[in-house]
C-alpha cells in the first residue's frame with residue numbers, strides 16, 4: 427500500500443476540537459429526527475445524504491472519541507478513484523449508486539441478483555462505533571450505521587460446502603476512473619472465513635454519522651471488520667459468493683509477500699517494511715500502541731486458536 431509519512435499529513439486532516447465538542451449535539455439531532463425512507467433520496471448521484479433510522483448498539487461500540495466527519499470523508503483509501511487519500515472525496519461523486527444490485531452466488535440454497543432495497547428490507551439498522559485501523563498505521567473511530575453480516579448470510583442459507591465468503595466491488599471504469607489504471611487488479615476482491623463472516627462484530631455498513639454512506643466511504647454498502655486491517659473492509663459491494671476454497675484478495679494478489687489473507691491487526695507481526703506496534707489516531711499528535719485484534723481480542727481471539735499468526739498474517 428502507498429504510505430504517507432506523518433510529516434505529510436496536512437493540518438486540515440487533524441481533528442478540529444470545536445467539531446469534536448459539538449459531536450454530542452450532532453448525534454442527538456441526527457438520531458432523533460423523523461426519518462426518511464431508507465435509501466429513497468439517499469442513493470441518488472448528487473443528492474444530499476439522507477438521515478437513517480437506527481438504534482445505537484452500545485454493547486458492541488467503542489466509547490472512544492469519534493474521529494470528526496470531515497476527516498472520515500476526506501482521508502480515504504478507495505483506489506477505484508485514485509491512490510491519494512484526497513482523491514476519493516474529489517472523484518467518488520461520479521459513482522451512480524442507485525439503482526444498485528448485488529449478485530449472490532455459490533454454495534447457498536438461495537442465489538440470484540437482488541436489488542439493494544430487497545437486500546436491506548428485513549434488516550434494522552444499528553449504529554456501531556468501531557475503530558478502523560489501517561496497515562499504514564493510522565486509525566479512526568467511526569460511528570458506522572449497518573447491520574450484522576451474519577443476519578444477511580443466514581437468509582441465503584449457505585450449504586456445508588460454503589467455507590468462505592468472497593466479496594467483489596463494482597467494476598465500472600467509466601465512473602470509477604481509477605480502474606482505468608492497473609494499480610490493482612480489478613475488480614477489488616476480499617474474503618472472510620465463514621466463522622469470521624458470522625462473528626457478531628462483522629457488519630455491512632450503509633452509513634456513518636447517522637446518514638447514508640458517502641460515496642468515498644463505499645456507498646451504497648460496504649463491509650466493516652473491526653479487528654482486521656482496513657483493507658479487508660471492501661467498499662461498494664456488487665457480489666457476495668459462498669465458496670469452498672480461500673478466495674483471492676486484492677492486496678494479496680498485488681503484493682503477496684506483504685499482505686496475507688487474514689490481515690488481523692497484530693502488533694506482534696511486523697509488515698515487511700515497517701513495524702505494526704504503534705499507530706497514529708487521526709486527530710491526535712502522539713502515536714499510541716496498537717492493540718492485538720485492534721482491541722477486540724476478547725470477541726475474536728478464539729477464531730484463531732492454535733493458528734500460527736506469524737504464518738497466517
Ligand code: MTE
Pocket residue numbers: 427498501502503504505506558559560561595614642643644655656657658659660661662
Ligand atoms: N475497497 C475498495 N473497493 N477499494 C479500495 O481501495 N481500500 C481499503 C478499504 N476498502 C479499498 C476498499 C483500505 S486500504 C482501507 S484502509 C479502507 O477501505 C478505508 O476505508 P475509509 O476510506 O472509509 O476509511
